[in-house]
Amino acid sequence: MLTLLTAPVLAGLLAAPAASASPVVVALPQLYPELEAFYVDLHRTPELSLHEEKTSAKLAAKLRALGYDVTEKVGGFGVVGVLKNGNGPTVLIRADMDALPVEEKTGLPYASRVVAKDDSGVDVPVMHACGHDVHVTSLLGAATLLSRATKSWRGTLVLIGQPAEEGGGGALRMVKDGLLARFPKPDYAIALHDTPALPAGTLGYTPGFALAAVDSVGITVYGRGGHGGRPEATIDPIVIAARIVTALQTIVAREVSPFDAAVVTVGSIHGGTKSNIIPDEVKLQLTVRSYKPEVRRRVIASIERIAKGEAEAAGAPRAPRVVVDGHGATYNDPVLTRRIVAALTRTFGTDHVVETPPVMGGEDFGEFGKAAGVPSLIFSLGASPAAAWSAAAGDITKLPSLHSSDWAPDKEPTLKTGAAALVVAAMELLRKP
Numbered sequence: 001m002l003t004l005l006t007a008p009v010l011a012g013l014l015a016a017p018a019a020s021a022s023p024v025v026v027a028l029p030q031l032y033p034e035l036e037a038f039y040v041d042l043h044r045t046p047e048l049s050l051h052e053e054k055t056s057a058k059l060a061a062k063l064r065a066l067g068y069d070v071t072e073k074v075g076g077f078g079v080v081g082v083l084k085n086g087n088g089p090t091v092l093i094r095a096d097m098d099a100l101p102v103e104e105k106t107g108l109p110y111a112s113r114v115v116a117k118d119d120s121g122v123d124v125p126v127m128h129a130c131g132h133d134v135h136v137t138s139l140l141g142a143a144t145l146l147s148r149a150t151k152s153w154r155g156t157l158v159l160i161g162q163p164a165e166e167g168g169g170g171a172l173r174m175v176k177d178g179l180l181a182r183f184p185k186p187d188y189a190i191a192l193h194d195t196p197a198l199p200a201g202t203l204g205y206t207p208g209f210a211l212a213a214v215d216s217v218g219i220t221v222y223g224r225g226g227h228g229g230r231p232e233a234t235i236d237p238i239v240i241a242a243r244i245v246t247a248l249q250t251i252v253a254r255e256v257s258p259f260d261a262a263v264v265t266v267g268s269i270h271g272g273t274k275s276n277i278i279p280d281e282v283k284l285q286l287t288v289r290s291y292k293p294e295v296r297r298r299v300i301a302s303i304e305r306i307a308k309g310e311a312e313a314a315g316a317p318r319a320p321r322v323v324v325d326g327h328g329a330t331y332n333d334p335v336l337t338r339r340i341v342a343a344l345t346r347t348f349g350t351d352h353v354v355e356t357p358p359v360m361g362g363e364d365f366g367e368f369g370k371a372a373g374v375p376s377l378i379f380s381l382g383a384s385p386a387a388a389w390s391a392a393a394g395d396i397t398k399l400p401s402l403h404s405s406d407w408a409p410d411k412e413p414t415l416k417t418g419a420a421a422l423v424v425a426a427m428e429l430l431r432k433p
Helices: 007-015 023-044 053-065 132-147 170-176 237-255 293-313 334-348 366-372 386-392 411-429
Strands: 069-074 078-085 090-096 115-117 123-125 155-162 188-199 203-205 208-222 262-271 281-290 321-327 330-332 353-355 359-362 376-384
Touching (some): 023 053, 053 069, 078 170, 090 132, 132 411, 155 170, 188 203, 188 366, 188 411, 203 334, 208 293, 237 281, 281 293, 330 376, 334 353, 334 376, 366 376, 376 386
Parallel strands (some): 090 155, 090 188, 188 376
Antiparallel strands (some): 069 078, 078 155, 115 123, 208 281
């Protein structure tokens, strides 16, 4: 059973001999009030994907004040901060910055009340319901501590404030904008992600596949509309769409090995305007999750085959239009994972660094390591408040999930642990004088 690493216990740990492997972290308690203020401000002022103008400016200003060479507007509102400190490895540390169209219901005194226009021009509430404000603040904490302790390490830090992680392809946008050509190429890439599935102050790791490939699939089914009372004069795209939805369920059940993971979910179906009108077309939206590239390719191909086959069987006037957009799975290099986990365990103890199973949630962080051809690792940062974790007694379904309007990380132990963990990971990889 996990014991809780509360704020007082964490502060004591970071000042105790157990933290001697990373003396840089000892300065964290004094830095915390500044980090908390930054976090609260970010939480109050979230911005949607591809609209992170103010968030990126705030991070850029902080990094510039610390002495980093800062470039803004990389792949959108991406921020890159570089700190060169002699000969040694180059370590990329990434934090995503965007928020979600969710109305916050946490009741926190610093809860978001922001309303913004989405890409369709519709007014939507905005909230940091996935904890990206935690990620940016943890990155700033690590950036501060490492910039003040350059005598303790050698190498180059490349700190990334990434836009548009939430379905906007922000990592690939930065890569396509010359991230690896314009800035030092990393030898390693690391990141963290908050989670309600661990108590605040606890870290989790998953060797190998950790997060799924995510593909958004749009299917437009074409028919021939007409009067609902004369279906024989039409080709009903609603019926075709219904058959497609049913047939899609056989992909995972009958075309994917039971030893491989995959998910095909139809999240929306839209068609028609009135009960007595058969429409000309119906639109489906799917999310597809997988790990292995070959499974990903097969599932997408099966979706296209089924959609076209059902349309042809119904005599549709044209084949469905299938549009796929997504990113690959996040793979934690096992060797790098063992190395970082050993360093984290030396600092936080075995009770607070635990192995966790892979999940079908998605993350585009892995695209940085893939593009650079270097090992990468994203680890989990527990953020559930102590009281809520204890009340749930290990049943995480009783806790608010990420993307929930009720998600509220326990900020002090979460932020302190996040910043400390990034410092420990970076110090393990950077060459010591």
